[in-house]
Amino acid sequence: MLETLAQCPAGLPLRDLAHRLKIPAAAAERAVQGLVDGGFLFRSADGTVNLSVKLAALGLAYLGTSGITDLVQPILDDLAKRTGELVRLAVVESDHLTWVAKSQSTQSGLFYVPHTEPEVYLAATANGQAWLANLSDEQVKIVVEKQGLHRSGLGPNAPATIEQLLTQIERTRQLGYACVTEAYEIGTSAMATAIRKRGVGTPVGTISVAGPTIRMTPARMTEIAPWLLASADELGAAAASSPLFSLT
Known part of the structure; x- marks a missing residue:
């Protein structure tokens, strides 16, 4: 409700x-x-x-005590400034990802405004694929089938079958980060990677950079990749002292 x-x-x-x-x-x-x-x-x-505003106030209070403001937000802000795009953070909760924070660069006049649903759609988003790449193929099938693979309003490059999704996930495993172009939404592209506490172990979240496809070209994603991976490492270090990353 x-x-x-x-x-x-x-x-x-x-x-x-x-x-x-x-x-x-x-x-x-x-x-x-x-x-x-x-x-x-x-x-x-x-x-x-x-x-009422009570629910929002409780959410803000929780995020404040979880380390978002002091530990996480500066990292997101720095990556947004470097890339000029929208940076978003999601955390793992059992068998799904939940959006918890973002930073939008003011360098460009063309902004990407994402949907406001709290749960990350796994199959067609960079964040989703970045997390799924750390699961076995069998686990991927179970998690994706539970959430649903087919959804209306997706972009033309969204995977239509589990086999197509697994092919994209294998590419993510090889690169160390996920890239999607006009998959979740027409006209937008994104890249994401997993966050691990101190760089090892099971992922506790994901971080992504997203923007209009006209800017987020393959060449631009390759340029951004080292910054994205470095930010994930910073967040992994911060995760050790934040209860926000203890939801798995």
Whole structure:
């Protein structure tokens, strides 16, 4: 319910909310009232259900104590400044990736504005493929099938089959970073690599650089790659002292 309302800043009527969640209106009403009592939701004068600022405040407080502000953000800002593009950080949570931080360079007049969904779509994103490259092929199949391989609105280069995805993942393993061009979205390209605590072990997150395809050419990605990998190493060192990277 909270995730659904986070995508609707204007709020939703209770009936629409129940329809989206595929639950009875009475069940939605009970859940809403409990969240209203807890201060997480409020009802507008017209009855629309809205998120309160309490949830955002809790999220910001958690990120502040997790090391994002002091340890992580300067690294993201530096990479964004070097590349002139959007830099994003995702952390591993069990069998998926969640976006947690970003930095947007102000050097260019053409910006890439990503979708706001919290969970990373694995099959067609550079972050997703960078993480999947550290799993076995069998694990990749299980994780991707659970999330779903086919999604509407993807770019023309999104993998349509597990076999195509595994081919792209093998290339990622060879390079040490993932590159996608017009896969998740038309007109955008991105590259990403995994973050490991002190450079070893199981990945705890991923870092990516993304921008318009007209700028993020293969040659430009090759130029950015050393900066991306160096930033991942810095984040790996910071991960040792941040609870944010202890969610796997």
